[in-house]
Structure formats: structure tokens, C-alpha cells
């Protein structure tokens with residue numbers, strides 16, 4: 001038996017629990033005993049052993065630091081979109097030298113920007129070297145390992161959408177395997193010849209396999225090009241990020257029912273200790289949250305202005321309220337349009353402003369026309385500030401404030 005296959009599934013029990021999902025979970029749920037990890041993780045591509053030690057407990061924020069620090073991805077696919085999101089919120093990042101790892105945001109003087117690799121952002125939040133960070137939920141979950149100190153402040157930054165998913169070859173022994181249940185039950189996997197799963201997500205991958213009852217399985221570790229492992233005969237399955245699905249398809253791999261480990265997108269994460277203890281962190285988090293929410297909300301909506309024929313503003317309002325695709329934030333704003341008729345000022349039209357979800361725009365225009373709308377103008381919205389953002393309220397509750 002090869003050394004690689006000698007790695008075994010250890011049966012130390014971890015009580016099953018749900019993985020956090022961006023939509024349902026605000027806090028990263030703690031793992032009861034991260035150290036009793038169930039699967040041995042071996043480095044597949046090199047001989048280096050991979051440590052599966054639990055994440056260290058959060059260190060207290062360094063007392064002598066007075067400035068607040070946020071970590072942003074230094075490279076990779078999240079870097080550019082993070083900067084562009086911040087710019088859309090009027091929070092342009094000023095980096096004097098592209099080779100420097102620090103920058104600032106002129107609008108928030110007490111905030112220092114540190115460009116870091118995504119996994120290091122999570123590590124440095126836990127060590128107390130960063131207070132805030134923008135990073136994918138997959139990275140927070142993998143490197144945060146359910147550490148209580150990490151608080152997901154905004155779980156829906158609307159970029160970096162992907163899922164961590166288990167995939168197997170389309171053909172061969174897997175031809176008729178279309179679900180996780182079928183994969184677990186395959187008679188091919190034995191103690192001598194376990195299912196070999198390669199991943200860059202040792203923590204989440206091991207937990208997923210354990211929670212789903214895999215017995216004869218070995219988890220191998222590699223950093224990139226994981227999709228090449230099964231065709232090369234170096235692994236049977238992979239657990240990796242999938243977005244468009246092109247890489248899987250091009251390598252004759254398929255996802256299976258029940259095989260999604262985690263849904264992910266970019267998140268704003270904070271250190272709980274920093275929020276409680278470091279001066280300025282809570283205020284800066286509030287401002288970031290307000291600006292992000294206002295921008296993200298506005299980008300999903302459009303302002304529609306239409307001239308409506310009608311006898312009165314109320315008459316127009318009644319007709320507008322009968323439409324399903326037009327609701328507005330509170331309701332439409334309606335004002336008379338004063339035109340000149342035979343030397344007299346007359347009101348025949350009413351101008352109506354209403355905020356409409358982008359995806360309902362065409363339907364809204366059709367409906368407006370059906371109730372006497374003409375001359376419809378559509379404009380983009382820059383920000384929508386609500387009285388209070390629900391996420392801020394959630395954060396305060398989470399912090400017991």
C-alpha cells in the first residue's frame with residue numbers, strides 16, 4: 001500500500017452541526033472540538049505534512065496601537081473588486097506606491113489599509129493585528145475554523161460568488177454516481193483503497209466528509225489546479241471552489257447532489273475583541289456598513305419618473321398602487337405638471353417618481369403605460385440610506401450592546 005493511501009479516517013467524534021451559510025448565519029458557529037478533527041490531511045503534491053492544528057485563540061488587540069486597521073486582498077480575483085466596491089462607496093483607497101502593503105482611505109483618517117493575502121487577513125484578525133477585513137466567506141470559514149472572535153458584519157458584498165463543492169469524474173466508476181449518498185455507498189472504497197479526495201480546504205473538507213458519513217476516505221492537500229488530479233490518477237474526487245463550472249467541465253468532472261460544502265461570496269469581517277475594545281473600530285464599522293448598504297441597495301434599484309394622465313394626484317396614486325411591480329420605498333411621489341392651455345395654466349399630467357427593482361423594470365414600464373403613463377425616464381441610483389441598517393442592529397445585538 002502506498003504511503004499516501006496509508007492515511008486513515010480516524011473515528012474521533014465531532015457532533016454534527018450545520019455549517020454556517022452567508023444567508024443564515026451571522027456568527028461563525030464554534031466547532032465543539034476542532035482539535036479532534038476526524039480526517040488525516042496529507043500533502044498530495046509534495047511531501048510536506050500539513051498542519052491541521054486548530055486556529056489559535058484570538059490574541060488581545062495590541063494596546064499601543066491607536067489606529068484602526070482593515071485588511072484588503074493584496075492580489076488575486078478579489079483584490080480589484082474590493083477596491084472598486086469601496087470606490088463606489090466614496091471610500092477610494094490611496095496607495096502611494098504599488099509595492100507598499102499599506103494605504104489609506106482619505107475619507108476615514110483613523111483607518112489604515114493593509115494589503116494581505118486572503119488567508120492572512122483571517123489569521124491577522126485572529127491574532128489582533130487587523131480589526132476589519134474584506135475576504136471571501138470560504139476563506140473566513142476555512143481559516144477562521146469557527147473562531148468566536150470573527151464576526152461577519154456584512155455577508156453579501158455581491159462579488160466573489162462561488163461555492164465550495166465536491167466533484168467526481170463524469171465517467172468510469174462514477175458514471176452512475178449522481179449524489180453524495182451514492183458516493184458514500186460505493187463498494188469500491190475500502191480500508192486498503194479509500195476514496196482519495198484532494199482539496200485546498202482541509203478544515204471544511206474534513207468536516208464535510210465526516211458529517212456526511214464517509215468511512216473509507218483520505219483527504220489530500222494541494223493548492224491549485226485541483227481539477228487535474230483525477231484525470232492524472234492522483235485523486236478520485238476534489239473539493240474546490242466552483243463559479244461558472246467551466247473548469248470542472250473542461251476536466252470531465254461533475255458536481256453531485258448534496259455535494260455543496262459552502263456557498264460563498266465576499267464579506268466584511270471584524271474581530272469581536274477589536275469591536276469591543278479598540279477605540280474607533282465600532283464607529284468605523286458603522287460608517288463602512290452604512291456606506292456599503294446604501295450603495296449595494298441602490299445598485300439593485302432604479303428610479304423611474306413618468307408623466308401620468310389623471311384627474312388628481314390621489315387618482316394617479318390609486319392607479320399606481322394597483323400595480324404589482326411598482327411599490328417604491330414608501331410609495332410613489334406624485335406632483336402636478338403645470339402646462340399652458342390657451343393662455344391658462346392647467347394640470348392634466350402628474351409626474352410620478354418611484355423606485356423600482358432593476359429586474360422588474362420592463363414589467364413596471366409596461367404596467368405604467370397600461371394605466372396612462374407616458375414619457376418614462378429611468379435613472380440609476382447612487383445610494384439608498386435607510387433610517388437604520390438591519391445589519392447594524394444585528395451587529396449590536398451580536399455584541400450585546
Ligand SMILES: Nc1ncnc2c1ncn2[C@@H]1O[C@H](COP(=O)(O)OP(=O)(O)OP(=O)(O)O)[C@@H](O)[C@H]1O
Nearest residue numbers: 076077078117118136138139160161162241242243
Ligand atoms: N472561480 C471563482 N469565482 C469567483 N470567486 C472565486 C473563484 N475562485 C475563488 N474565488 C473567491 O476568491 C477568493 C480568492 O481567490 P484567489 O484564488 O484569488 O486567492 P487565493 O487562492 O485564496 O490566494 P492565494 O493564491 O494567495 O493563496 C476565494 O477565496 C473565493 O472567495
Ligand SMILES: O=P(O)(O)OC[C@H]1O[C@H](OP(=O)(O)OP(=O)(O)O)[C@H](O)[C@@H]1O
Nearest residue numbers: 224225240241242243244245246247248
Ligand atoms: O467554475 P470556474 O468559473 O471555472 O472557476 C473555478 C476555478 O476557479 C478557481 O481557481 P483559480 O482560477 O483561482 O486558480 P487556482 O486553482 O490555481 O487557484 C477554483 O480553484 C477553480 O479551479
Ligand SMILES: [Mg+2]
Nearest residue numbers: 076077223224
Ligand atoms: Mg487561487
